[in-house]
Amino acid sequence: MAAAAACKRVGLLGRNSGIGLYGFGVCGSSQLLSPAFRYPDLDYRQISQLVKSNGKRLFLVDTLALVRRLEGQGVPSKQAEAITAAITEVLNDSLENVSQSFVSKAEMQRIEMIQESNLSKFKSEVQNSQGNHFSLLQHETEKLRNDIEKMRSELRFEIDKVTAGQRLDLNLERGRIREELSNQNAETTNLTNKLDREIHALRAHLEAAKYDVIKYCIGTLVSISAVGLAVLRILM
Structure with missing residues (x-):
């Protein structure tokens, strides 16, 4: 004004x-x-x-x-x-x-140059920050992936270990059961054979006793017959 x-x-x-x-x-x-x-x-x-x-x-x-x-x-x-x-x-x-x-043209140009420089610096800082953040994110992601793989390997190892242990226990138990069954079968066979032998021995004793009874009966009959004939002869 x-x-x-x-x-x-x-x-x-x-x-x-x-x-x-x-x-x-x-x-x-x-x-x-x-x-x-x-x-x-x-x-x-x-x-x-x-x-x-x-x-x-x-x-x-x-x-x-x-x-x-x-x-x-x-x-x-x-x-x-x-x-x-x-x-x-x-x-x-x-x-x-x-x-x-x-403001003069030179001053405006200087301010524009300063602003462009600041803007370029800001862009560079933003790009560097983004690059660093992306690198950090990739590093964290890779670390998490490695941790997950490690945990997966450990879990698989534990599962395999437990499975192998259970399988071994099952095999041992199966072998023990088979052995017990074999022992019981052997004992059963032995008992069966023993019973058969005793039965055969009893049958032999019964046969022998039957022969002895028949022999005693025949002798007794013969003796009675002889006595009866002797009595008849005396009476006649």
Whole structure:
């Protein structure tokens, strides 16, 4: 706002006094307002002065033409110089305020480069972080896979060990049962054979006793017959 007001005041003063200034886009135009075009009857020489603004920027102001124009309007030389110095100072302050309000192209490029550098750095950090996280995740996954395989191997070994133990116990128990069955079969066979032998011996004893009874009966009958015949013979 201060820069716009200063530009308006300088423009009014230039229109009233026929001042020619070289602008740099501050008051909305970069064209030369030369008094040779607006006041052809005036003797004008394009003598310019470089005015340094706070040691930072340089602005081109035609102070000689401004002083001559003021003198041509009846302003004393010292007053004309004072007015010129004041206008130059106001212009410099206005341009300085404008330059402080806006950023230069070089500064914008520098900021863009810094932002691009920061963005590239951020992308690199994100990529590195993702790479590290992915590598860590792969390492953890591989570790878990190895642990699972190890546990699976241990479990298979334990299962095989228990199965082998049970199989061995079953085989031993089967062999023991077979041995007991064999022993019982042998004992049963021995008992059967013993019973058969005893039965045969009893049968032999019975046969012998039967023969003895028959023999005793026959002897007894023969003896009774002999006695009866003897008694009959005696009686007769």
